[in-house]
Amino acid sequence: xxxxxxxxxxxxxxxxxxxxxxxxxxxxxxxxxxxxxxxxxxxxxxxxxxxxxxxxxxxxxxxxxxxxxxxxxxxxxxxxxxxxxxxxxxxxxxxxxxxxxxxxxxxxxxxxxxxxxxxxxxxxxxxxxxxxxxxxxxxxxxxxxxxxxxxxxxxxxxxxxxxxxxxxxxxxxxxxxxxxxxxxxxxxxxxxxxxxxxxxxxxxxxxxxxxxxxxxxxxxxxxxxxxxxxxxxxxxxxxxxxxxxxxxxxxxxxx
Amino acid sequence: xxxxxxxxxxxxxxxxxxxxxxxxxxxxxxxxxxxxxxxxxxxxxxxxxxxxxxxxxxxxxxxxxxxxxxxxxxxxxxxxxxxxxxxxxxxxxxxxxxxxxxxxxxxxxxxxxxxxxxxxxxxxxxxxxxxxxxxxxxxxxxxxxxxxxxxxxxxxxxxxxxxxxxxxxxxxxxxxxxxxxxxxxxxxxxxxxxxxxxxxxxxxxxxxxxxxxxxxxxxxxxxxxxxxxxxxxxxxxxxxxxxxxxxxxxxxxxxxxxxxxxxxxxxxxxxxxxxxxxxxxxxxxxxxxxxxxxxxxxxxxxxxxxxxxxxxxxxxxxxxxxxxxxxxxxxxxxxxxxxxxxxxxxxxxxxxxxxxxxxxxxxxxxxxxxxxxxx
Numbered sequence: 001x002x003x004x005x006x007x008x009x010x011x012x013x014x015x016x017x018x019x020x021x022x023x024x025x026x027x028x029x030x031x032x033x034x035x036x037x038x039x040x041x042x043x044x045x046x047x048x049x050x051x052x053x054x055x056x057x058x059x060x061x062x063x064x065x066x067x068x069x070x071x072x073x074x075x076x077x078x079x080x081x082x083x084x085x086x087x088x089x090x091x092x093x094x095x096x097x098x099x100x101x102x103x104x105x106x107x108x109x110x111x112x113x114x115x116x117x118x119x120x121x122x123x124x125x126x127x128x129x130x131x132x133x134x135x136x137x138x139x140x141x142x143x144x145x146x147x148x149x150x151x152x153x154x155x156x157x158x159x160x161x162x163x164x165x166x167x168x169x170x171x172x173x174x175x176x177x178x179x180x181x182x183x184x185x186x187x188x189x190x191x192x193x194x195x196x197x198x199x200x201x202x203x204x205x206x207x208x209x210x211x212x213x214x215x216x217x218x219x220x221x222x223x224x225x226x227x228x229x230x231x232x233x234x235x236x237x238x239x240x241x242x243x244x245x246x247x248x249x250x251x252x253x254x255x
Numbered sequence: 256x257x258x259x260x261x262x263x264x265x266x267x268x269x270x271x272x273x274x275x276x277x278x279x280x281x282x283x284x285x286x287x288x289x290x291x292x293x294x295x296x297x298x299x300x301x302x303x304x305x306x307x308x309x310x311x312x313x314x315x316x317x318x319x320x321x322x323x324x325x326x327x328x329x330x331x332x333x334x335x336x337x338x339x340x341x342x343x344x345x346x347x348x349x350x351x352x353x354x355x356x357x358x359x360x361x362x363x364x365x366x367x368x369x370x371x372x373x374x375x376x377x378x379x380x381x382x383x384x385x386x387x388x389x390x391x392x393x394x395x396x397x398x399x400x401x402x403x404x405x406x407x408x409x410x411x412x413x414x415x416x417x418x419x420x421x422x423x424x425x426x427x428x429x430x431x432x433x434x435x436x437x438x439x440x441x442x443x444x445x446x447x448x449x450x451x452x453x454x455x456x457x458x459x460x461x462x463x464x465x466x467x468x469x470x471x472x473x474x475x476x477x478x479x480x481x482x483x484x485x486x487x488x489x490x491x492x493x494x495x496x497x498x499x500x501x502x503x504x505x506x507x508x509x510x511x512x513x514x515x516x517x518x519x520x521x522x523x524x525x526x527x528x529x530x531x532x533x534x535x536x537x538x539x540x541x542x543x544x545x546x547x548x549x550x551x552x553x554x555x556x557x558x559x560x561x562x563x564x565x566x567x568x569x570x571x572x573x574x575x576x577x578x579x580x581x582x583x584x585x586x587x588x589x590x591x592x593x594x595x596x597x598x599x600x601x602x603x604x605x606x607x608x609x610x611x612x613x614x615x616x617x618x619x620x621x622x623x624x625x626x627x628x629x630x
Contacts, residue, residue: 085287098595114286116318123357124286124321130356138361143595162286162316193345194316 006069008033008197014063016053023049025223029216034195038208041218047201088158088166094150096142102153103138109160128156148175168200172207184211217243265290276302279310284319293325305330308341324353390587397510413515420481421523432472432531436538453547454557460539461558465566469532474577478610482585486606489589490599517582524578525571577614584609
C-alpha cells in the first residue's frame with residue numbers, strides 16, 4: 001500500500017465511556033486525506049466524546065485510532081507529542097487563554113514548535129486573524145471580544161501550525177448564518193490550499209449539505225454509527241429514517 | 256498533506272537580470288523547518304523590479320506565504336514592481352492576503368503613558384469606592400426588607416453555609432488555636448520565670464486568648480478558608496452569567512447569595528472563637544504542666560482570678576464583627592470579579608487580603624474603644 005492510499009485517520013472498534021456509562025461502542029470509520037468529514041447526530045449522542053477520544057483528551061475503553069497508519073492510542077508520550085503537533089483542534093467555546101492577547105494566543109504554538117523570530121510570529125498571527133475576519137484585533141484580550149469572535153480566534157489558533165488534520169467542535173454554533181457560511185468557505189479554502197484533512201462535529205445542516213464530502217451519523221439507541229456516506233446519498237435514501245429526517249426536514253425548515 | 260522529503264531544505268536563489276531581481280523558490284517550506292527570510296535574501300540590493308518564481312518547489316505552507324507576503328510588502332514600500340505571476344496561483348492569492356494583513360492597523364493599544372495610568376488608576380479607585388458603598392447600601396436595603404418581613408430569608412442556604420464555615424472548620428481551628436496556646440505558653444514562660452512568677456502564665460494565656468487570639472485566629476482561618484471560597488464561588492457564578500440570571504428574575508443577588516453567607520459567618524464565628532479560646536487555654540495548660548510543672552487545677556484556679564465574663568464578651572463581640580467582615584469581603588470581591596478565569600482567582604486573593612486588612616484595623620479600633628469604656 002503506498003503512502004497516498006493510507007487513510008489519514010482510521011478508527012476501529014472504538015468504545016468510549018464516562019465512568020461506567022458506555023456512550024459509544026464499536027465505532028469504526030476512516031477519513032481519507034484532504035477530505036471534509038462530518039460527525040453528526042443529535043445532542044448527547046457522544047459526538048464531542050468521540051472527538052475527545054480521537055485526539056487523546058480522553059482515553060478510549062477499547063479500540064484503536066491510527067493517523068497516517070500509525071497507532072495513536074498505543075503510541076508513547078514522545079510519539080503522541082509528535083503526532084499532536086500535526087493536529088489542530090478548534091474548541092466549542094474557543095478556549096482561548098484569557099491572560100494572553102489574540103496575537104499571543106496564536107503565537108504560542110508557533111513559539112513552542114518553530115524557530116521563527118518574534119516579529120515573524122506576530123506577522124503570521126496577524127495573517128491568521130485576517131483569514132478568519134479578525135484583522136486588527138491582535139492586541140485584544142479574549143474577554144474584550146464577542147463569543148463568535150472568540151470562536152473564530154480559536155480557529156485561527158488551531159490553524160497556526162498549518163496542521164495536517166484539523167478537528168472542529170461545533171464550528172458554527174453560536175454564529176450568525178452569514179459568518180457561518182464564511183467559515184465554511186474558509187474551511188474549504190484551507191483544504192484546497194494545503195490539502196488539510198478536516199473532521200467536523202456539527203449539527204448545522206446547511207454546513208453539512210454545503211461542504212461535507214462524507215459523514216457519519218451517530219445515534220443514541222445503537223450507541224454507534226447509523227449511517228455513513230455523502231450527504232446527497234444519505235438525504236436521498238438512507239436505511240434509517242432518522243438520517244433522512246435529520247438531513248432534510250431541518251433543511252426545509254431552515255430555508 | 257503528503258509527507259515530503261525534509262532533506263530538501265527551503266531555498267531562495269537570487270540572480271539579477273537587467274536590474275530585475277530574480278528569486279527562485281525551491282525545496283520544502285515548513286513552519287517548523289529553517290526557511291530564508293526576505294530581509295536577508297534581498298539584503299541591500301536596490302533592484303528596479305522583483306520577479307518571484309517557483310523552481311523545484313516541493314511542499315510549502317504558511318512560511319512561504321509569509322515570505323512572499325513580506326516580499327510584496329517590501330516591493331510596494333520601495334515602489335518597485337513585483338511579479339508573482341510565475342508562482343502557483345494559490346500562493347499568489349494567499350500572499351496577497353498576507354500582505355494586506357500587514358497593512359491593517361492594530362486597533363487597541365494596551366501600552367499607556369504614565370499620565371494615562373495615573374488617570375486610569377484614579378478612576379479605578381473611585382469606581383472601587385463607589386462599588387463598595389453601593390454594595391453596603393444594597394446589603395442595608397436587603398437586610399431592612401428582611402427585618403420588616405417583606406422578603407424571605409434563605410434559611411436552608413444559611414444552614415448549609417453554617418455547616419461549611421463552622422462545623423467543617425473545626426479541625427483546622429482546633430489545630431491552630433491549640434498551637435497558639437502552646438507558643439504563648441513558651442514565650443510567657445521565658446519572661447515570667449525570671450520573676451519567679453511561673454503561675455502567671457495562666458493569666459497571660461487566659462487574657463490573651465479570650466480577648467485577642469481566639470477571635471483573631473478564627474477570623475484569619477475563616478478569611479482564608481471561607482472568604483476566599485465565597486469570592487471564588489460568586490465570581491465563577493458571575494463569569495457563568497448566573498448572577499445576571501438572578502437579576503432578570505427580579506431576585507436581588509445580595510438577598511439571595513450575600514445575606515445567607517454573611518449571616519452564617521456572623522453566627523458561627525463567635526462559636527468558633529469560643530471554641531478556639533478553649534483549645535488555646537488547653538494548649539497553654541499542657542505546656543505549663545510539662546515545662547513549668549504547674550498542675551492543671553492550679554492553672555485553672557489562677558486563670559479564673561483574672562479572666563471574667565467581660566473578657567469573654569470582648570472576644571465574642573470581636574468575633575461577630577470579624578465574621579461579618581470576612582463574609583462581606585468575600586461576597587463583595589466575588590460580585591466585583593471580572594468574568595474570566597483570571598478574574599475568579601484575583602477575586603479569591605483580594606477577598607483574603609481585604610478580610611485580613613479589615614480584621615486588623617477593626618481589632619485596633621476595638622482596642623481603643625474597649626480601653627476607653629473600661630472593658
